[in-house]
Amino acid sequence: MVKGENMQPMHQMMGYDRAITMFSPDGRLLQVEYAKKTVRQGSTAIAMACSDGLLFVTDKRVIDSLVVPEAVEKIWQIDEHIGATASGILSDARVLIERAQLKAQQHTITYDGPIDTLTIVKDICDLKQVCTQSGGLRPFGVSILIGGIDDHIPKLYETDPTGIFFQYRATVIGKGEVEVEEILHKEYNESLTIEEGFKLSLKDLRKVLGDNFKIERIDAAYITTNEKKFKKFSKEKIERTAANIKDIKEKKKK
Amino acid sequence: MVKGENMQPMHQMMGYDRAITMFSPDGRLLQVEYAKKTVRQGSTAIAMACSDGLLFVTDKRVIDSLVVPEAVEKIWQIDEHIGATASGILSDARVLIERAQLKAQQHTITYDGPIDTLTIVKDICDLKQVCTQSGGLRPFGVSILIGGIDDHIPKLYETDPTGIFFQYRATVIGKGEVEVEEILHKEYNESLTIEEGFKLSLKDLRKVLGDNFKIERIDAAYITTNEKKFKKFSKEKIERTAANIKDIKEKKKK
């Protein structure tokens, strides 16, 4: 690196990203962009709306064999009919998930009916937005995928550190984002069942993780449109499906 | 870049835009100017007062085919007779839109009549102004177009990050601002119907977006002077109009 050339832009940049709630001269909020980098270094999390419900499949990134893998949660139940997964700083995720769980509980008590998935999403994003605008707080370093069944329709949202959200049919966040997105664009379609989506997701994670792919690292959950109940896949189910994941490609090619 | 020449102005500038609520030596509030750059990088949003009501037409900038395009909102209903669109940081927009919706609701309950569009505009701008003057807050990085029917008259306002607003007959914000403004100056006039204005707007967006122009990216809404009810255009309506957008030019030349 040549000193003279780089000194100036470096200095020029230094100011704008150190002060949280400030714009850079080109209109960017650098702190928020850095927070998004944190998300891209997180473990891979996939979610998709299927013909018969919602599916969440994630890498728990459990490397140390002394960790109790079943105790590591990367997919959380927010309400009976709503689940979520995240990528980024997990303690940041926990703060938001616990807030969402409380919000859902309060809704059920107050209105005697299930909360809308979008209401949960907006509430999380309101807090995320505040942390990009007020001094003395850093942005949340986590993206969260939130999915729920509202009136028999699976709804899936992705929220980023800015507090912006989009509804997706299928999406992926974290380290495997680029690779898995490419696969999803080719092989995902809305007629996939949860079962087929699960196979596709495991195939994705196997590709992303390579030799590090292990059943213990996988956390997976689903909510069927009929039952509307958040359920985790059992370890056995994950094992059986993983053993089977070559089938899906064939079907898609038809 | 030559080092000696640029070092001084660079250093000189560095101080004034880092501290939010400060003037630069030439009397500018740089943070607010940077926030306006954010707006100019946002997706294009057009609004116009027509002979029979108000019109909003925007690019939703949905690029990822896995996003559910219908779920992306770039035009929001504030009250039955008031709508808004925005360009810039969408989570900032949401904060202001939700505030406006609440304000409108409270007015209806308190006074038993519809709120004035200007009252909504001033309330949003008061908050925007505070964020340019008080420490510990950054300016809102979003411009908002707000339009409503007050006593059978369509009123359209543009608010910028400073908290300044102007009433427009027709206006455009975001990436396509320069291009579309030019077209509006040539082809817009107050006798245009919503229908004709819609064609003009779609023609504008086609020009701005080029090959990226797709029906799925368009969000459009209107409020007629008679009915005073905010309504979204259906996907089918947008398709039919887009197929038709060459007619308008001819009429204007008459």
Add this chain to the structure above:
Amino acid sequence: MVKGENMQPMHQMMGYDRAITMFSPDGRLLQVEYAKKTVRQGSTAIAMACSDGLLFVTDKRVIDSLVVPEAVEKIWQIDEHIGATASGILSDARVLIERAQLKAQQHTITYDGPIDTLTIVKDICDLKQVCTQSGGLRPFGVSILIGGIDDHIPKLYETDPTGIFFQYRATVIGKGEVEVEEILHKEYNESLTIEEGFKLSLKDLRKVLGDNFKIERIDAAYITTNEKKFKKFSKEKIERTAANIKDIKEKKKK
């Protein structure tokens, strides 16, 4: 620019204007001085005490033909007998004007009589002063001309960003300050009627704006000593007077 010569004063200056509530080594409050520059870049606003009342004439600086010029306000009514105009950041002006309107209303309710113009002026200046002394706030970037009829006497005040005010017989702020002031010194005298003062003001603005002078850019208002009621000049009146503005010079020479 030679590096060695300028580096030291540049560094020396950098510190004092970045921290809002600080004096520079030569006893100046630089932030306040920069705020005054903002005012000098604002659009021109003229006010004068006439033999039969008060007059306000301003350039609305409406450049975009799509803006609704009648909706642009540069002169505001504060109370029935008090008006104001401003130059600088218009959203800052709005905050102060709305505060003054409220103050006037409260006075009427509490004391059952009209508020004194000077009381309004002092209240605005108190807030302006606070913003030059307390941390976490920037000075208001706006000068405000406030005029009212107190007991049949027209009173006109100019307030600057420091919170200092002076009573004037006639004054001008904003971009045209230097040019118009010169004319006022030559041609204004207290025996001018509102009608004559209006002609003089339009002549001034025509000189300042040159080819950009347009009826649509003019906002003008008056309060007669007898009636004590703030009134805007109609567009037609402005047009008629503008067509006529060569007469005044002759009269003055007598």
Add this chain to the structure above:
Amino acid sequence: MVKGENMQPMHQMMGYDRAITMFSPDGRLLQVEYAKKTVRQGSTAIAMACSDGLLFVTDKRVIDSLVVPEAVEKIWQIDEHIGATASGILSDARVLIERAQLKAQQHTITYDGPIDTLTIVKDICDLKQVCTQSGGLRPFGVSILIGGIDDHIPKLYETDPTGIFFQYRATVIGKGEVEVEEILHKEYNESLTIEEGFKLSLKDLRKVLGDNFKIERIDAAYITTNEKKFKKFSKEKIERTAANIKDIKEKKKK
């Protein structure tokens, strides 16, 4: 200026005066010293205790002929028997004077007797001191001369931006400080009557202002020991005395 020589002291100084409530390594509060410079750039204000009462004479520094000179106040009544004048930032002065007026009023209501001049002085100085010690506030950039008749004795105090005060027999602040002080040392003595003191003061101001000396710029007031009532000199009285100011020197020489 030689670079190497000055760089170090410059850097060394930079830190201590930027942070309000800090001592420099040599035990000075630089912000307060800079505030005193502001005072020394203010317009000249003279006050003196005379054999028959108190006298205030000041330059109003009204340069613009469009300003209403009679409306410019540089001497304020605090209570019936107490007056004040100031040099420095006039909006800062107003804050302190209004506080003093309120304090005096409250005292009269509570104790049913006139407030002591010293009590007013201490109250103003307490607030001034706080602004030199607490963060988030700048020192007041104004010195105030306060004089009152307590039990038939004229008392005159000078308060500086530090919140320090001294009782003077005669004193001067602002731009003419050095020049006028010299004259006062030579020509003032306690046996001067208000009339004689007034002549001396006008002579002083004529010397300080030179060609800029004009009756319109003078604000003057007095409180006699007998009457104990703050009164402004009329314009006519000022004119008559100014025409007369050569007499005093002779008397003094006796």
Add this chain to the structure above:
Amino acid sequence: MVKGENMQPMHQMMGYDRAITMFSPDGRLLQVEYAKKTVRQGSTAIAMACSDGLLFVTDKRVIDSLVVPEAVEKIWQIDEHIGATASGILSDARVLIERAQLKAQQHTITYDGPIDTLTIVKDICDLKQVCTQSGGLRPFGVSILIGGIDDHIPKLYETDPTGIFFQYRATVIGKGEVEVEEILHKEYNESLTIEEGFKLSLKDLRKVLGDNFKIERIDAAYITTNEKKFKKFSKEKIERTAANIKDIKEKKKK
């Protein structure tokens, strides 16, 4: 070290870790990473889930012979059935432990039953997370191992300065982390009894401490699955076991 090469990254880094609640351009929270270094310099603490309960074994790092070694606590009882040990800044640990003790007491009083270990863990981690996101606070410089018996099942958690936690079967923090972790991976299995685990832990600490290994430096405690009562090992027990620690290796090799 060569100056030119290192100056730039050094400067580049300086900004991001000085401001607590900020992301570096590569998406890291440097303050939190530095806090983790504090933990790695702390004295070694080992905890493991055994077939018959939980075990905590730590180095108290008592070097000065004048310290009363029995009074040094590195393992604390949080509730009857929950214990904890820590590595890092011990006064930080105390704040968190005392909070946990209070939380447990309140739970017992409110619900008349023992608190869940995970509830304690989450509560500690919520506070830790806040200290990584809010300005004016530094992250806690301590990792805490918390273990308890919930319904006859030993649960062991490790919490780091980020507020992230994982459930472990066996874990180690502090200076000996790398060395002991290696041994645990080889020799620990879930069928170990508390007795065997204790031997293994002492062997570990002997390896880490070398000649500095002394009975007085060891603090050790256990909670059996049956009894669910936190108990400290007596000095005599530690001595007897230490004398015996060569046996464990043999058993493991079987």
Add this chain to the structure above:
Amino acid sequence: MVKGENMQPMHQMMGYDRAITMFSPDGRLLQVEYAKKTVRQGSTAIAMACSDGLLFVTDKRVIDSLVVPEAVEKIWQIDEHIGATASGILSDARVLIERAQLKAQQHTITYDGPIDTLTIVKDICDLKQVCTQSGGLRPFGVSILIGGIDDHIPKLYETDPTGIFFQYRATVIGKGEVEVEEILHKEYNESLTIEEGFKLSLKDLRKVLGDNFKIERIDAAYITTNEKKFKKFSKEKIERTAANIKDIKEKKKK
């Protein structure tokens, strides 16, 4: 001054004294040390415990002949039996003295008996300590000597800007500290009467002030052990004693 040599320590130092509540790497609180420099530049103040009571003698440093010297106070009465003098920033002193006077009054009302001198000292020092530890405040730039008669025993304390105090038999602060301390060590002893101590003090001040020594600059007070009443020496008494101050040396030599 050689550049290379001094640049590094200068930079190194710059950081630690700019932030109020921080330690330098060598464990010093530089802001407090700078505040002490302020004290050493103050006017000289002497106090001593004598065989028959307490004595305060100070230089009022009245240079301007227009100041009313009798109105300048450098010795204040805190309670009937307690007095104080100070060196440093006099407005800082006033804040502390007024606090002490209030504290004494409150004590008398609450307990119906005189307050202990030490209680006053501790209260002042508590406030001084807070200003060295909390952000947003600077240390008090003043040392205060406080003396009182508690149960017939004269007690004399010196408090510094740190909030540390010591009981002295005789002490001096301000510009003449070094010179007068030397004299006190040689010539003061506890058997001196107030009369003799007064002579000694005046001799000290004459030495310190040289040609600037004037009766008008002296403020002096005493409290006798019997009477326990704070009293100022009259101007006549000061004059008589000053005329006499050569006697004391002889007596001491005996």
Add this chain to the structure above:
Amino acid sequence: MVKGENMQPMHQMMGYDRAITMFSPDGRLLQVEYAKKTVRQGSTAIAMACSDGLLFVTDKRVIDSLVVPEAVEKIWQIDEHIGATASGILSDARVLIERAQLKAQQHTITYDGPIDTLTIVKDICDLKQVCTQSGGLRPFGVSILIGGIDDHIPKLYETDPTGIFFQYRATVIGKGEVEVEEILHKEYNESLTIEEGFKLSLKDLRKVLGDNFKIERIDAAYITTNEKKFKKFSKEKIERTAANIKDIKEKKKK
């Protein structure tokens, strides 16, 4: 000192110790480490648990012969059965000691029994910890030795600026730490009586202070296990013991 070599580490270090509540890249809290340096520059304070009670012996570092040595306190009574001594910033110590005295009083009133020494220690350390973690406060620059008799057992604790504490049998803080610690390691044992410990301590101080050793500089106190009452040694007792301090060595050698 060579410039090139040292510039980088100097700059690198500058950032981390200026911001109070921050970790340096190597996981240290530099502000706290600097505070500890303050302690090491304080005057020497020794405390020890003896066979018949507790002992405190300190150097009061009274250098000025005009200070009243008996009035200088370096050992304070916290409760009837608890005492303390300190090294570092004495005004910081006073804040903590007064807090402890209040805490002890409140305990006695609330529980009608003596407070535990450890409770006092933890309370002081909680406040110390807060000052190392919260912004706007500096760490306390003082170590405190606290000793008390709890149920006939002497307990002695040392608290450092971090808020960490240890129980000691005998300990020393301040300037003489290294020297005295060495002696204590050789000559202290728990069977020493208060009398013998006192001799040992005086011997220590004589070694530390050399020619500066004087009876007037010594403050000493004890609490016997039987009586549980904090008592100061009289000046006579200190003199007699000091005259005698050669005996102890002999006894120890037996």
